[in-house]
Amino acid sequence: MPDRDGDFTTYVVQRRPQLYRLAYLLCGDAHRAEDIVQVALAKLYGAWDRASRLEGIDAYVRRIVVNSHLDETRRPWRRERLRDREQLDVPVPAPLGVEETDALWTALRGLPEGQRRVVVLRHYWGLSVEETARDLGISTGTVKSQTSLAVHELRRVLDPAAMTGERP
Incomplete structure (x- = not known):
């Protein structure tokens, strides 16, 4: 049991920042991201004996985070939230300027x-x-089509001139 806990603790210390970033990018809220990571780590701890033997443990844990996020969005109290969330969000540091990051x-x-x-x-x-x-x-087809639609929409929103062919 001590090795199990030690191995789990080592993994969490190494991977928690990446798991938090994933959760934050999925939900867009710092507090919800913390909750999602906590739930995911609790699930991982319960399955640690099996999960620690996997070659792709990072993919397994990412899947737990994504599923935890999905579970969180399905909860009834999550449907009752403010429409204007910009005032509640805590920005994650990025190399972009403030205006670009906000956009x-x-x-x-x-x-x-x-x-x-x-x-x-x-x-x-x-x-x-x-x-x-x-x-x-x-x-994989859904991934490709969703990526294409999302990238097109991001380009349209972030650089409208590129969509019309107009350049200064």
């Missing part, structure tokens, strides 16, 4: 949840189409 977060929040999940896993985490499909439990 990016606003554009990401404007995407449907399925598209946002695909964009986060594909373009932020750098997962392949197959890894993303496996993590989300959807087909």
Whole structure:
């Protein structure tokens, strides 16, 4: 048992920042991201004996985080929230300027949840189409179409001139 707890603690210390970033990018709220990570880690601890032997433990844990986020959005009290969330969000430090970061977060929040999940896993985490499909439990075709729609929408919102062919 002590080795089990020690191994789990070591894994959590190493991976928690990445898990938090994933949760934050999925939900867009710092407090909810903390809750999602806590729930995911509790689930992981319960399955640690089996999970620690997996070759792709990071993919397994990402799937737990994504599923925890999905579970959280299905809870009835989550449906009763403010429509204007910008005043509640805590920005994550980024190399972009403040205006660019705000525009990016606003554009990401404007995407449907399925598209946002695909964009986060594909373009932020750098997962392949197959890894993303496996993590989300959807087909590779769905990943491709959701990515295409999301990227098109992000381009439209973030750089309208590029969509019309107009350049200064």
